[in-house]
Amino acid sequence: MSKVFASLGMSLDGFISGPNAAPDNPLGDGGLRIHEWVENVESWRERQSIGGGESNADDAIVRENFARAGVYIMGRRMFDEGEQGWPDPPPFRAPVFVLTNSPRAPWVRQGGTTFTFVTDGIDSALAQARKAAAGKDVQISGGAHTVRQFLDAGLIDELQIHLAPIVLGKGVRLFDDVSPALTVEPARVIHSSAVTHLTYRILRG
Amino acid sequence: MSKVFASLGMSLDGFISGPNAAPDNPLGDGGLRIHEWVENVESWRERQSIGGGESNADDAIVRENFARAGVYIMGRRMFDEGEQGWPDPPPFRAPVFVLTNSPRAPWVRQGGTTFTFVTDGIDSALAQARKAAAGKDVQISGGAHTVRQFLDAGLIDELQIHLAPIVLGKGVRLFDDVSPALTVEPARVIHSSAVTHLTYRILRG
Numbered sequence: 090m091s092k093v094f095a096s097l098g099m100s101l102d103g104f105i106s107g108p109n110a111a112p113d114n115p116l117g118d119g120g121l122r123i124h125e126w127v128e129n130v131e132s133w134r135e136r137q138s139i140g141g142g143e144s145n146a147d148d149a150i151v152r153e154n155f156a157r158a159g160v161y162i163m164g165r166r167m168f169d170e171g172e173q174g175w176p177d178p179p180p181f182r183a184p185v186f187v188l189t190n191s192p193r194a195p196w197v198r199q200g201g202t203t204f205t206f207v208t209d210g211i212d213s214a215l216a217q218a219r220k221a222a223a224g225k226d227v228q229i230s231g232g233a234h235t236v237r238q239f240l241d242a243g244l245i246d247e248l249q250i251h252l253a254p255i256v257l258g259k260g261v262r263l264f265d266d267v268s269p270a271l272t273v274e275p276a277r278v279i280h281s282s283a284v285t286h287l288t289y290r291i292l293r294g
Numbered sequence: 295m296s297k298v299f300a301s302l303g304m305s306l307d308g309f310i311s312g313p314n315a316a317p318d319n320p321l322g323d324g325g326l327r328i329h330e331w332v333e334n335v336e337s338w339r340e341r342q343s344i345g346g347g348e349s350n351a352d353d354a355i356v357r358e359n360f361a362r363a364g365v366y367i368m369g370r371r372m373f374d375e376g377e378q379g380w381p382d383p384p385p386f387r388a389p390v391f392v393l394t395n396s397p398r399a400p401w402v403r404q405g406g407t408t409f410t411f412v413t414d415g416i417d418s419a420l421a422q423a424r425k426a427a428a429g430k431d432v433q434i435s436g437g438a439h440t441v442r443q444f445l446d447a448g449l450i451d452e453l454q455i456h457l458a459p460i461v462l463g464k465g466v467r468l469f470d471d472v473s474p475a476l477t478v479e480p481a482r483v484i485h486s487s488a489v490t491h492l493t494y495r496i497l498r499g
Contacts, residue, residue: 101455101469101478101494102308102467102468102469102472103307103308103467103469119474250306252492254478254479254480254494255474255477255478256469256472256473256474256476256478257474258469258471258472258473258474259471262307262308263307264306264307264308264461264463266463266464267307267461267463268461268463269324269460269461269462269463271461272460273306273459273460273461274459274487275459275485275486275487275488275489275490278483278485278490280480280483281480282479282480283480284480285480285483285490285492287457287490289306289459
């Protein structure tokens with residue numbers, strides 16, 4: 090059966106975005122530094138239609154995630170931020186389910202990406218995603234609020250944290266008042282001089 | 295010259311102790327889980343005069359730290375908590391400088407541990423520690439407040455974080471409102487199924 094996984098960048102002090110996040114500053118002050126490492130990797134640049142970049146340990150992680158994700162689920166705010174910014178074809182090349190309160194017809198893009206808008210909650214989105222995944226995995230793309238919803242509901246099997254060697258001091262925390270009932274076990278650690286990739290199996294949400 | 299390093303356990307959500315910490319509950323609710331991994335390692339148990347334990351990757355890290363630390367610096371609260379609890383000989387087997395506001399004569403214990411009480415601040419403690427280290431390294435033992443004082447003053451060369459695969463939800467954070475000016479670079483990552491040992495070089499405090 091499809092695994093459900095999330096993959097997030099986090100600063101050493103636990104933030105997934107910096108302070109003063111706003112529509113024109115979606116990652117907050119300094120938040121881009123969390124994802125600096127990914128800008129240089131080949132597989133990410135391929136999907137952004139930029140080209141170039143390095144094929145290294147960081148690249149291998151990103152490439153693996155693209156390969157295993159048969160479908161994506163994201164929150165409305167993440168979609169809104171990406172709607173203008175993603176190239177066409179967008180980087181997903183797979184069905185994307187967007188959690189929203191506003192019904193909207195599916196939005197078909199080039200390269201296999203179709204955004205489907207789900208107004209009846211995370212369980213419905215996950216059921217639709219599992220069906221569309223065709224045996225591949227389901228990636229909960231973000232943002233943090235959406236990942237937390239799925240975590241709290243015990244619906245995530247694996248959490249990847251890309252721990253950036255930076256501190257932000259303030260911002261939005263991935264684990265803000267998360268329940269200590271969340272039980273995880275380290276599954277894999279891969280690191281480079283730019284970032285540490287931590288993979289945890291979720292034993293209990 | 296001696297390096298100055300700190301070595302702290304931290305939960306995945308960034309806490310070095312849990313909520314409701316008090317003199318009879320120094321690590322707070324659930325805080326012992328941060329250090330669970332260390333209870334099983336041979337070198338730690340040796341220093342606690344317990345014996346037994348495992349010789350594994352986690353043990354190697356602890357053993358290495360004991361070997362490199364020629365002297366320790368700790369805050370008053372950490373000393374107070376340990377004063378009753380440490381065995382004699384205490385685990386340090388080296389000079390320990392305790393930051394305090396209350397003058398007290400040195401306290402000589404068995405096995406090479408002498409506690410010296412420093413009332414004139416962290417620079418003085420570090421100068422005395424460097425002299426006593428005889429070329430070995432200086433370990434800032436804790437607690438978090440003391441480590442933060444040294445970090446903020448740019449006096450720490452290397453920060454080890456032993457990232458436990460647990461979440462606490464609330465408690466005392468290692469990086470609470472730390473300045474984003476803190477600049478680190480990953481130096482080493484060693485992991486086991488119990489804990490991930492992250493070592494960062496501090497480039498700018």
